[in-house]
Amino acid sequence: xxxxxxxxxxxxxxxxxxxxxxxxxxxxxxxxxxxxxxxxxxxxxxxxxxxxxxxxxxxxxxxxxxxxxxxxxxxxxxxxxxxxxxxxxxxxxxxxxxxxxxxxxxxxxxxxxxxxxxxxxxxxxxxxxxxxxxxxxxxxxxxxxxxxxxxxxxxxxxxxxxxxxxxxxxxxxxxxxxxxxxxxxxxxxxxxxxxxxxxxxxxxxxxxxxxxxxxxxxxxxxxxxxxxxxxxxxxxxxxxxxxxxxxxxxxxxxxxxxxxxxxxxxxxxxxxxxxxxxxxxxxxxxxxxxxxxxxxxxxxxxxxxxxxxxxxxxxxxxxxxxxxxxxxxxxxxxxxxxxxxxxxxxxxxxxxxxxxxxxxxxxxxxxxxxxxxxxxxxxxxxxxxxxxxxxxxxxxxxxxxxxxxxxxxxxxxxxxxxxxxxxxxxxxxxxxxxxxxxxxxxxxxxxxxxxxxxxxxxxxxxxxxxxxxxxxxxxxxxxxxxxxxxxxxxxxxxxxxxxxxxxxxxxxxxxxxxxxxxxxxxxxxxxxxxxxxxxxxxxxxxxxxxxxxxxxxxxxxxxxxxxxxxxxxxxxxxxxxxxxxxxxxxxxxxxxxxxxxxxxxxxxxxx
Numbered sequence: 001x002x003x004x005x006x007x008x009x010x011x012x013x014x015x016x017x018x019x020x021x022x023x024x025x026x027x028x029x030x031x032x033x034x035x036x037x038x039x040x041x042x043x044x045x046x047x048x049x050x051x052x053x054x055x056x057x058x059x060x061x062x063x064x065x066x067x068x069x070x071x072x073x074x075x076x077x078x079x080x081x082x083x084x085x086x087x088x089x090x091x092x093x094x095x096x097x098x099x100x101x102x103x104x105x106x107x108x109x110x111x112x113x114x115x116x117x118x119x120x121x122x123x124x125x126x127x128x129x130x131x132x133x134x135x136x137x138x139x140x141x142x143x144x145x146x147x148x149x150x151x152x153x154x155x156x157x158x159x160x161x162x163x164x165x166x167x168x169x170x171x172x173x174x175x176x177x178x179x180x181x182x183x184x185x186x187x188x189x190x191x192x193x194x195x196x197x198x199x200x201x202x203x204x205x206x207x208x209x210x211x212x213x214x215x216x217x218x219x220x221x222x223x224x225x226x227x228x229x230x231x232x233x234x235x236x237x238x239x240x241x242x243x244x245x246x247x248x249x250x251x252x253x254x255x256x257x258x259x260x261x262x263x264x265x266x267x268x269x270x271x272x273x274x275x276x277x278x279x280x281x282x283x284x285x286x287x288x289x290x291x292x293x294x295x296x297x298x299x300x301x302x303x304x305x306x307x308x309x310x311x312x313x314x315x316x317x318x319x320x321x322x323x324x325x326x327x328x329x330x331x332x333x334x335x336x337x338x339x340x341x342x343x344x345x346x347x348x349x350x351x352x353x354x355x356x357x358x359x360x361x362x363x364x365x366x367x368x369x370x371x372x373x374x375x376x377x378x379x380x381x382x383x384x385x386x387x388x389x390x391x392x393x394x395x396x397x398x399x400x401x402x403x404x405x406x407x408x409x410x411x412x413x414x415x416x417x418x419x420x421x422x423x424x425x426x427x428x429x430x431x432x433x434x435x436x437x438x439x440x441x442x443x444x445x446x447x448x449x450x451x452x453x454x455x456x457x458x459x460x461x462x463x464x465x466x467x468x469x470x471x472x473x474x475x476x477x478x479x480x481x482x483x484x485x486x487x488x489x490x491x492x493x494x495x496x497x498x499x500x501x502x503x504x505x506x507x508x509x510x511x512x513x514x515x516x517x518x519x520x521x522x523x524x525x526x527x528x529x530x531x532x533x534x535x536x537x538x539x540x541x542x543x544x545x546x547x548x549x550x551x552x553x554x555x556x557x558x559x560x561x562x563x564x565x566x567x568x569x570x571x572x573x574x575x576x577x578x579x580x581x582x583x584x585x586x587x588x589x590x591x592x593x594x595x596x597x598x599x600x601x602x603x604x605x606x607x
Contacts, residue, residue, distance in 0.1 A: 005019075006019055006022065006023040006026065007019070008020045008023065008233070008244075008246075009187070009235045009244045012256070013253045013256070014251060014252060014253050016246060016248070016253060016256065017246070017248035017249070017250070017251055017252055017253040018250075018251055020189070020231055020233060020246070020248060021231070021248075021250050021251070024174065024189065024191065024231060027174055027176070030177075031174075031177060034279065035171060037149075037279075037285075038149050038170055038171050040284070040288070041148050041149050041150070041282060041284035041285065042148070042149075044084075044086045044087075044148075044284045044287075044288060044291055045084075045086055045087050045090055045148045045284055046087075047084050047087065082295065082298045082299075082302070083294050083295075083298050083357075083361070084291075085287060085290070085291060085294060085361055085364040085365075086283065086284050086287050086288075086291050086364075089147075089283050089287065089364060089365060089368045089370065090144060090147040090148055090283050090284070091144075092370050093147055093283065093368065093370065093400070093403075094140060094143055094144045094147060096370070096400065097143060097400055097403055097404050097407055098139075098140035098143050098144075098407065101136055102407065102408050102411040103123070103127055103411075104123070104126055104127075104130075104411050104412055104415045105123050106119040106120075106122045106123045106126070107119060114517070114521075114522075118447055121442055121446065121447055122447045122451065124432040124440070124442060125430050125432060125442040125444065125447060126415050126418070126419075127432055128430035128431050128432030128442065129163050129418055129428075129430045130165075130411075130414070130415070130418075131432070132162075132163070132430060132431070133156075133162075133163045133164055133165040133418075134165060135154075135165040135411075135414060138154060138165050138166065138167050139154060139165075139407075139410060139411065139414070141167045142154045142167050142267075142269060142410065143269065143407055143410070145167070145169075145170060146269045146270055146271045146280065146282065146406075147271055147282055147283045147284075148282055148283070148284050149170045149282050149284070150270060150271055150272065150279055150280035150281045150282035150284075150285060151170050151268065151269070151270050151271075151278075151279050151280045151282075152167075152170065152268070152269045152270075153167075153168040153169075153170060153172075153173055153266050153267070153268055154166065154167055154168065154266065154267045154410070154414060155167075155168050155190070155265055155266050156265050156266075156267070156414060156417040156418055156421060157265055157421070158421060158424075158425060161425065161428075163418055163421065163422070163428070165414065168190065168266065170279075172190050172191055172192055173188065173189070173190055173266075174188070174189040174190075174191065175187075175188055175189075175278050177277065177278070180277060180278030181276065181277060181278075183273075183274070183277070183278055185278065186235060186236050186238060187233065187234065187235040187236070188233070188234050188264055188266075189231055189232065189233040189234075190231070190232045190233075191229055191230070191231045191232075192229070192230055192232075193216065193227045193228070193229060193230075194227065194228065194229075194230045195226060195227055195228075196210055196211060196213070196215070196226040196227070196228055197226075199228070199230060199249065199254070202254075203254050203255075206252060206254065209252050210228075210249065210252065213228050213249055213250055213251070213252065214228075214250075215227055215228055216228060216229060228249055228250070229249065229250065230247065230248070230249050230254075231246075231247070231248055231249070232245075232246070232247045233245070233246050233247075233248075234259055234264055234265075235259065236259070236261075236262055236263075236264075237259065237260065237262065242258045242259070242260070243258065243259030243260065243261070244256065244257075244258065244259055245257050245258075245259040261420065263417065263420065265417060265421070266417075267410055267413035267414045267417060268413075269406050269407065269409075269410045270406070271283060271403065272286075283368055286367060286368070287364050287367065287368070290360050290363060290364050290367075291364075293360055294357065294360055294361065297353060297356060297357045297360070298357070300349075300353065301348075301349050301353060301354075301357070304348050304349050305348045305349065307348075308346045308347075308348040309348055311343050311344065311345045312343075312344045312345075312346070313326060313341055313342070313343050313344075314341065314342040314343075314344060315341050316338060316339035318338060319336055319337065319338035319339050319341075320335075320336060320337035320338060321334065321335075321336040321338075321341055322334075322335075326341065369400065419451060422444050422448075423448075426444075427443060427444055427445045428443070428444040429441055429442070429443055429444070430442055430444075508532060508533050508536070509536075509540075511532060512532065512533070512536060512537050512540050512541075513540070514526070515528065515537075515564065516540060516541050516544045516561060516564060517544070519557060519560035519561050519563075519564055520544055520545075520548050520553055520557050520558070520560070520561055521553075521557070522557075523554065523556060523557050523560065525560045525563065525564070527567060528564060528567050528568045528571060529571075530571045530574070530575060534568045534569075534571055534572045534575075535572070537564075537568045538565055538568045538569060538572075541561055541564050541565045541568065542565065544561060545558060545561045545562065545565070548561065
């Protein structure tokens with residue numbers, strides 16, 4: 001039997017589209033374990049008996065027809081999770097790690113003031129693009145996918161000349177297991193269910209052919225529109241061989257082009273990196289065994305309590321007891337002859353079973369690394385000071401340091417893909433907010449040439465803790481150390497914005513740097529002002545002058561720095577008050593030492 005070649009990248013047009021769908025079908029049969037793995041994780045988290053991991057199967061799991069079917073009765077299925085510790089752990093981790101808005105920051109190393117200004121502008125531009133593309137609402141969902149499925153994906157693309165960020169369900173991504181063995185696949189596919197009408201709007205020239213494509217049946221779910229499978233694929237260039245980018249449906253090539261980039265338009269995050277292969281391990285997989293045992297114990301407890309929860313009344317055969325006398329009334333008199341009736345209340349569940357259930361439930365949080373108190377949004381008893389709460393949060397957060405770094409890297413990766421996409425588009429305008437300048441619009445063309453000069457780092461958007469007690473502790477420490485004034489500390493407690501304070505506090509330094517660097521680096525002289533810190537200006541100018549001499553700066557520029565120093569010294573001299581004459585100084589001293597005369601003792605004028 002001749003082996004089928006799935007070299008779609010060596011074919012053109014519809015032939016390539018047919019080969020791609022043959023490859024997709026082949027992977028569906030050989031990689032069914034990946035889809036089964038995702039379906040299991042989906043069930044564990046969502047508490048739904050999904051038919052499969054597709055959208056249709058997920059929707060059908062709660063449809064009326066599925067619940068009432070004779071084969072899979074939703075109400076009596078014993079596999080249904082009744083105490084979902086997986087969802088509790090996943091949601092707690094998502095809230096704990098994803099609570100901060102990560103802000104990628106472009107920094108320079110030894111850069112000039114002009115470069116620092118450009119880096120700040122680039123940071124604001126990138127923040128505006130992330131905000132406009134809804135990245136701050138999408139990426140926490142991608143983080144949750146990593147906890148549920150082990151791997152989360154986000155896609156960056158252009159739509160109507162605007163950057164869009166979209167969460168991608170892991171089952172939509174297809175990678176050859178051998179190609180992704182070292183976590184660096186050379187080709188990747190994304191498949192989605194899309195309505196025919198939407199595809200015909202994008203490709204009107206192929207509308208007739210698209211209409212003839214067989215729709216995908218969603219089983220019991222009666223969809224209001226025809227849905228077909230669309231596949232988008234990428235093959236990265238390797239050596240002298242160019243890459244390929246295609247979009248196709250079954251048997252029809254919609255779009256194909258040479259792909260010159262060395263990256264995919266995706267950013268990926270994993271909860272636990274795989275030892276081998278492409279797909280990560282999630283919280284659901286870690287807790288699968290415990291969750292199944294919890295389900296078994298809960299089913300046992302529920303069934304035992306259902307059978308034994310009601311009291312039983314034992315009547316000896318032959319005893320003369322009228323059952324009608326046994327009622328719910330208080331103080332009922334029951335006449336009898338022979339043995340008295342016995343009311344027996346059985347022990348429904350052994351205490352060891354409840355202990356085992358509690359132990360497994362607590363062990364789940366221990367395995368993941370969070371406390372049950374965090375899951376319940378409660379603080380430990382006895383921790384009332386801000387310092388104690390801050391230390392407690394730090395200890396608990398250390399367990400997720402690696403995952404938090406991955407989440408920060410996800411923002412960096414998304415920003416990197418965004419910038420690379422913008423180089424293709426050309427110009428792009430983003431509205432952003434700067435605490436000093438307010439709302440401003442930045443053109444990509446203003447910062448395009450300076451991008452390669454910067455290194456991206458990430459910082460959370462808030463520098464102060466979130467709880468009032470911990471915030472008070474941090475502000476008090478800064479005030480006692482002399483970093484901020486008491487009045488500023490009061491302001492920070494009401495308006496916790498350390499960045500805004502730092503901007504005003506560093507304004508004189510930045511003003512001096514701007515003037516000196518303008519002279520030394522650009523040959524443009526900016527005169528000093530009497531209201532700036534002149535002594536600091538002289539000191540910094542001398543430092544820049546020495547640096548310029550060591551780095552062979554232009555003599556004309558060094559002359560401007562010397563002029564700047566002399567002008568600062570002249571201003572210092574002008575601001576020194578003139579000396580007071582000895583006679584006048586003696587008279588002023590006598591007036592200061594003279595006793596004051598009250599109004600009541602002063603002579604009345606005009607009498």
